[in-house]
Structure formats: structure tokens, C-alpha cells
Amino acid sequence: MVSTTLAATSFSLLRNYNANVRAFAANVRAPLQHSTNYNSINFLLPLHSRRSLSRVSVTNDEEAAAKAAALNAGSEAPTIFDKIIAKEIPSSIVYEDEKVLAFRDINPQAPVHVLIIPKFRDGLTTLAKAEARHGDILGHLLCASKIVAEKEGILDGFRVVINNGPGACQSVYHLHLHVLGGRQLKWPPG
């Protein structure tokens, strides 16, 4: 489904390479992607970064990257998701409305693997920041996960996952729901 290089690429690592991406993207006009996979970010990475990414395992990537990302967890700084929302970085969009955006994970863990994010983060760097006032957007995100599952044809078998903090492999500090399906999902869930 994805190349070896892509399989080792995660949003978290991309976050760490943000400065490189910015510098590189300024000089590159990304072609429009017709693939169903969200695979444009890799194109934006300098070759040396792609090579270094491909040398580590995905699992260790996620844990290590989550730990690295957590160093700035308290920050309200923009993340790579802001660029995706702004369409400054192309993504394979599955669903969109005025409140949320759903797009394919660049490092899919199942035949269907979609991320759903609120367009306005509103302090929700992570679910741990949720307050009663966030009830509406949180409910909307879960309703969106059903819509995404329906669109992807996995309504009879899908899992929604929300990671919070390094202990759960959260690698981007903008709340996001993972929607996975298209294969038998195992137990325990990680």
C-alpha cells in the first residue's frame, strides 16, 4: 500500500523535521496527487531525512517520536495539522465539514486509516485538556468517525483510537481520532 520509506514515516517525525520541511517546501511545488493515499508529505522531505527515517522500525518510531513530541506538549504552537487544514500541505481528504477535517494517515496501520481533527483546536492539544465546553466538538468528531467509516465501507468493522501523551504514542499535539478498518483488528489494542 505504501513504500518502505513511507511506512517508516510518521507525523511525529515530520513534526520534528518541520524546519526542514518549511525550508524545502518554499522551493518545491508539490504535484497534485491522484493516489488514494496521503503521501505528499514524504515528497516534501529532503532525501537525507527520508533515508534516516527508513532505518528505524515503525513501532520504535512511534514511541520515540511520541516522547520527542511530548517535550513541546505544553506548547500552543501550530502543528503540521494546521498546514493540512490550511491546504498548504496536500492531503487525501475523506470528509470535511465546517468543524472537522478527515484525511488519510500517511503511515496507515490498516487498509483504511483515517485521521479526524477539529479545524479549530481550541486548546485541545490532547484529550487530557478536554473541558465541558468541548463537548460539542468532541461529539461531532465521533459522529464524523461514523460518517468516515460509512464512506470507506467499513461500517461493520472499525476501531476509533485516541492517543493521549507519550505513553499512548501521541505524536502531534492537536487532538485527532484514528479510524481504522479493513482488516481484523486485534486485542489488546496496542
Next chain:
Amino acid sequence: MVSTTLAATSFSLLRNYNANVRAFAANVRAPLQHSTNYNSINFLLPLHSRRSLSRVSVTNDEEAAAKAAALNAGSEAPTIFDKIIAKEIPSSIVYEDEKVLAFRDINPQAPVHVLIIPKFRDGLTTLAKAEARHGDILGHLLCASKIVAEKEGILDGFRVVINNGPGACQSVYHLHLHVLGGRQLKWPPG
């Protein structure tokens, strides 16, 4: 944390043994549990059931049990969660308000493993049944997951999981969120 027998017991299997449980429970007065684990249901199971449960692996249990449970997925029949909500079956309650109940999973997959359910199912046998009108309760459930994580001391590392259908190991057809933490959670999430 749990006995071997308990480790092989799942809500889904209990659902399948519902008739036995009902017949047995009518003749047994379950003692009040002071343990922090939700382990009273096993006490209600006939010995032959407990033995058969202990012979299969947990992973296969979950997949097989989910497939069995799915045979009645379209049904609006009560589940074991209704008995837990009604306090007819004791549980280790972590949090409760007028809308939701959170209690420890009888078959924990992490040091902290709590289930959160809506007290009024309102058609939500599974997340796939979600409609816009369910937004409030869905948002409330996610807010409750943050409260549970806070109470359990895992706010800096927890994962929320919602299984939908047999492909995702859903074994009780009453919407429920799993909140897991207290250890490094892996990737992929099952």
C-alpha cells in the same frame, strides 16, 4: 492482577452465557466485593463455564466472541451492561454521573482499563448507529474519559478505544469506550 480464569473471561463470552448466568444468579447471592477489580461476574458463572473459558487464549476469545456476539448485533435486546447499570451485577465503579457509568473491565489489558457507557443506550448498540442527535452523549462520554484518566492518575498517558463490529472485537452491543493506561501502549493499536 487477575486470576488465570478471570484473564480469559470477556464480557462477550458472558453475553453468550447469559442464560446460564440468569439461571445461576437466581440461586446465588453474590457477596459484596471490596476488591478494586471488577471480578464478580466470574463468581456468577457455573464452574463448567469458567473451565471452558480458561482453555482458550484471550486474543482468540475476543475475536471469536465478537463474531458470536455479532449474530445478535441488530437486536435491541438488553445486554449485561443493563444489569451493571441497574446494579443487579456489582462492578468496580470509577466514575458515575446522570448520563454515564465508568467501571473497571473484568479482563484488563493494561494496569488501568476502564469502560465508560451511556446509561441510556438510545439506539447506540454500536458507534455505527450514531446520528447527529447523539452528539451530546458522545461528547459527554469523551469528556468522561478525561475525568476517568484524571481519577486514575494516567492523564499524561492514556488511550481511548471504541470497537465497532466483529472486525474490531466489539463483544457487547451497548456502546462503550475503553480507557487504557498505566503502561506503554504500543502501535499499531491492535
